[in-house]
Amino acid sequence: MLRIALFDYGAGNLYSLRAALERNTGVQTSIISKLKNIRDYDGLILPGVGNFDPAIISIGEDKELFTKAVKDKIPILGICLGMEMLFNRSEEGKLDGLAILDGQVIMLNKKLTKIPHIGWNTLKIERNGGKLLDGIPDGSWVYFVHSYRISPNDNGMVTANSEYGITIPAAIEIENLYGTQFHPEKSGQTGVIIIKNFLNICREKQ
């Protein structure tokens, strides 16, 4: 049995993500609000719903445990806000991010496009998509809802981009860290494959 933890910021919908994970056989998900027993899990997901500062506050004292989990090479998938939190800081909040990855989170350009970026957009696969986007063809449609984008210092981690007035990094992959700006749990059949890929990554590390 693959044990996946979903971190709960107290901000909303984890249900659909959990349902999406449990549609796969042999997966047991736990919704956790503390990271202290993180070693009990084969993978961790930071979901995508909420606001930057309240989400950072909810991790609070567990920040160090989280950093340790990263060093222990537990596969971690950050979705939308969950990915943005991995960086140094965000224009959405005043608090520091988890600073596990170097870079900023900046607001989409209001002058160029409507904000939030809501809806289905296509992926331009970079670096063959890495493990997370394995089997996802260039041009696949995925579902976005966000107002901010990541700007990593090292663009080498970006495995897919999307165009919305500007180029938006849509997926990243670096060592045991994976992230998507879009919501795989809401991205139809493409999302189903991405979630399967993450579960396979966790299985390999098990």
Add this chain to the structure above:
Amino acid sequence: MPLSKRIIPCLDVDNGLVVKGIHFSDVKAAGDPVKMAEKYTEQGADELVFLDITASQEGRRTMKGVVSNVANVVNIPFTVGGGIRNLEDAREILRSGADKVSINTAAVKNPALVTELMEIFGRQCVVVAIDAKCISPRHEIKGEKRNSLNSNGESDDRYEVMIYGGKKETHLDAIQWAREVEGLGAGEILLTSVDADGTEDGYRIDLTNLISNAVRIPVIASGGCGKPEHILRLFKETDADAALAASIFHYDKYTVDKVKSFLQGSGITVRI
């Protein structure tokens, strides 16, 4: 490839069953929400909207069950609206598995709720539904079809925000209200023409333009869709991001995939 235009089937739910009303009344039974959600997802719907039109407390509890059952089977986003009065109502619906909540009457009565929801759940979770009714004098002249245009060729029509399912006037101007909710923290506007709703004679192009030109957040147009050509006209002539439709899908007159192929054939970017 730009962002695709979204096709959103809307399901009005009363006591756990999908119904479709004409002009917010005259309800007809239509089906099981979970089965219909699955069907539309398979057909390629981009999102779903569920509007809870139940009046009873028990019906509201049933709705939470409907929401979690839908979340179990669909892998596309869905919004739930109707009867959400406060933060706790919204939290319960989101906790049951909805991706967004849509508020209407509650936003008019307590605008601070929009901000509160945005601060906790994020802007993308907050849809403000605006039911707009044309109050321009020309509508009082029988048989008058000409649009009232000003010297810039823009519509001079005025629209009032209606609440309680389109029944009660608010004296709020729809354009000003749209700007206000954008400022308060709405992530999207679900714009329904009360005049067009249920008529199946097409979306109100003027109204949609007035609102989508007034804000920089996405606008979902609703009310009046009777055939795929109406959706095409909406996307050709307005900046709407999404088209909401109910009856054309419910009675299997058209499937979502057929509508999308038609739109694609006419040069609209859709997800196929």
